Amino acid sequence: MSTLPERVRKDFPILAREVHGKPLVYLDNAASAQKPLAVIEGQREYLANYHANIHRGAHHLAQLATEAYESGRSKIAAHINASGTEEIIFTAGSTDAINLVAQAWGRANLTSDDTVLVTHMEHHANIVPWQMICAEKGARVVPVNVLDDGTLDLDDFRKALERHQPKLVGFVHASNTLGTINPVRELTALAKEAGAVTLIDGSQAVPHLAIDVQVIGCDFYVGTGHKAYGPTGIGFLFGRREILEIMPPWRGGGEMIKRVSFDGTTYNGLPHKFEAGTPHISGGIALGIAIDWINGVGVEAITAHETALVQHAHAALGTLPGLRIIGTAPEKVGVVSLVVDGLHPYDLGTLLDGQGFAVRTGHHCTEPLMDHLGLESGTLRMSFAAYTTREEIDRAVIALERAINMLR
Amino acid sequence: MSAELIASRQNDVIEEFALFDEWMDKYEHLIELGKDVPAIDAGRKTDDHLIKGCQSRVWLAADEGEGGTVHFSADSDAIITKGLVGLMVRVLSGADAKAIAEVDLHFLDAIGLHQHLSPTRSNGLASMVQQMRLYAAALAARRA
Numbered sequence: 001m002s003t004l005p006e007r008v009r010k011d012f013p014i015l016a017r018e019v020h021g022k023p024l025v026y027l028d029n030a031a032s033a034q035k036p037l038a039v040i041e042g043q044r045e046y047l048a049n050y051h052a053n054i055h056r057g058a059h060h061l062a063q064l065a066t067e068a069y070e071s072g073r074s075k076i077a078a079h080i081n082a083s084g085t086e087e088i089i090f091t092a093g094s095t096d097a098i099n100l101v102a103q104a105w106g107r108a109n110l111t112s113d114d115t116v117l118v119t120h121m122e123h124h125a126n127i128v129p130w131q132m133i134c135a136e137k138g139a140r141v142v143p144v145n146v147l148d149d150g151t152l153d154l155d156d157f158r159k160a161l162e163r164h165q166p167k168l169v170g171f172v173h174a175s176n177t178l179g180t181i182n183p184v185r186e187l188t189a190l191a192k193e194a195g196a197v198t199l200i201d202g203s204q205a206v207p208h209l210a211i212d213v214q215v216i217g218c219d220f221y222v223g224t225g226h227k228a229y230g231p232t233g234i235g236f237l238f239g240r241r242e243i244l245e246i247m248p249p250w251r252g253g254g255e256m257i258k259r260v261s262f263d264g265t266t267y268n269g270l271p272h273k274f275e276a277g278t279p280h281i282s283g284g285i286a287l288g289i290a291i292d293w294i295n296g297v298g299v300e301a302i303t304a305h306e307t308a309l310v311q312h313a314h315a316a317l318g319t320l321p322g323l324r325i326i327g328t329a330p331e332k333v334g335v336v337s338l339v340v341d342g343l344h345p346y347d348l349g350t351l352l353d354g355q356g357f358a359v360r361t362g363h364h365c366t367e368p369l370m371d372h373l374g375l376e377s378g379t380l381r382m383s384f385a386a387y388t389t390r391e392e393i394d395r396a397v398i399a400l401e402r403a404i405n406m407l408r
Numbered sequence: 409m410s411a412e413l414i415a416s417r418q419n420d421v422i423e424e425f426a427l428f429d430e431w432m433d434k435y436e437h438l439i440e441l442g443k444d445v446p447a448i449d450a451g452r453k454t455d456d457h458l459i460k461g462c463q464s465r466v467w468l469a470a471d472e473g474e475g476g477t478v479h480f481s482a483d484s485d486a487i488i489t490k491g492l493v494g495l496m497v498r499v500l501s502g503a504d505a506k507a508i509a510e511v512d513l514h515f516l517d518a519i520g521l522h523q524h525l526s527p528t529r530s531n532g533l534a535s536m537v538q539q540m541r542l543y544a545a546a547l548a549a550r551r552a
Contacts, residue, residue: 347439347487377464377485406435
């Protein structure tokens with residue numbers, strides 16, 4: 001039987017290209033995944049054949065575009081098992097989705113006595129929007145400890161719930177820097193028990209894991225398209241219907257209204273209440289296609305493949321002297337962060353680039369985590385996708401060894 | 409004379425790098441330069457002289473020399489950035505302030521390393537070059 005990469009690599013035209021005269025090995029999937037032909041063609045097809053503004057035109061093209069865009073929403077809803085499409089708000093991405101919750105839910109609910117509890121492994125996108133609204137309200141953002149192996153400190157999580165009685169608890173489903181998969185069901189249950197609203201940042205989970213928001217039980221769940229084989233500039237916010245219904249809108253404008261007059265304006269129903277202005281139509285359509293692509297391959301197959309790749313990478317990288325893997329939680333998505341004694345990640349990344357390997361170096365938009373782990377210059381991160389092969393990882397290890405030898 | 413001095417130094421660097429066809433050989437040379445350059449006095453590697461790039465950090469100190477010249481010293485915590493920083497210092501240090509402020513730095517382009525000046529590289533080099541120009545421009549304005 002053929003391997004997963006053997007089956008899917010042909011779908012990704014970019015994987016055939018060269019960089020600096022070397023075959024591209026793309027190991028920066030946690031930053032953004034490459035796009036299958038179906039996604040590229042789907043966007044082109046919309047722009048070439050049925051582009052029109054959605055939701056209002058009486059004409060044929062407007063109807064085609066609206067149907068395609070709304071089918072993207074249905075696919076997201078089904079993929080994460082939301083109870084209906086009105087629970088899925090299209091956003092520009094995860095960052096935009098968290099800002100929406102912070103500005104709409106946060107502005108209406110946070111007061112000067114309140115705490116927003118997050119974790120030390122959050123992406124800046126799940127820290128800064130809370131700092132901004134909390135600064136306005138006089139509320140506080142408090143982080144939960146992360147242990148040395150990159151797992152969340154569950155004792156500290158419990159204690160923090162008790163001590164701070166947070167109004168909202170936000171945490172990543174999977175860490176973009178460490179790869180750690182958090183026990184989201186358990187964390188959500190504990191937070192709910194403490195009376196908190198819960199928000200999960202699923203940016204790194206959507207491309208790798210099966211997600212069921214009803215089983216998890218969270219109030220909000222956010223995801224982004226471009227890390228999940230879809231386009232940039234599109235993502236989603238899932239919110240439980242009950243909470244979205246009472247949450248005030250954030251941005252005002254077209255699409256989000258029922259009736260506008262200078263005597264008073266009434267807002268549209270869910271989900272449109274939160275979608276002011278003409279949206280990223282081709283993005284919504286293509287994100288639906290990306291989800292179809294993931295399901296066509298099988299999300300379980302992707303998870304299993306990436307779990308095996310992580311184990312393989314840990315073992316292979318472990319042979320290099322002075323190399324330390326940052327983040328060795330038992331449950332990980334396809335992310336491997338590392339540092340090499342005495343060498344700057346930027347130098348290593350540059351020399352990998354010269355050999356055709358695309359990796360990310362630095363603090364990966366998780367500066368508090370890097371400070372917490374005492375990694376001033378950040379890490380070098382390799383991150384995997386459905387099309388990543390074991391052979392690519394083996395070659396990356398050889399290329400990394402060469403870079404280390406050049407720098408020593 | 410200073411504009412010619414900078415131009416001839418740029419040509420020297422271009423000639424030096426012309427020896428290397430391969431990307432990796434070029435970087436090998438850059439790394440050697442980075443290892444060699446005693447770029448800045450340890451006592452001056454302070455936050456006052458720090459240019460914080462997103463990833464690698466760069467320290468830059470500038471001193472006024474005789475006749476309106478500017479002398480630079482610099483360092484970085486990443487070796488490749490340090491090599492690049494050393495090249496900048498080698499090309500510009502000791503030249504006339506006005507010539508530095510107005511310099512057309514084409515040598516990075518010519519040796520195929522211009523991408524390091526792109527802000528997306530986040531290595532602090534682009535900010536360093538800007539600082540060098542600003543310092544020189546301020547000095548030139550003072551003397552004018």
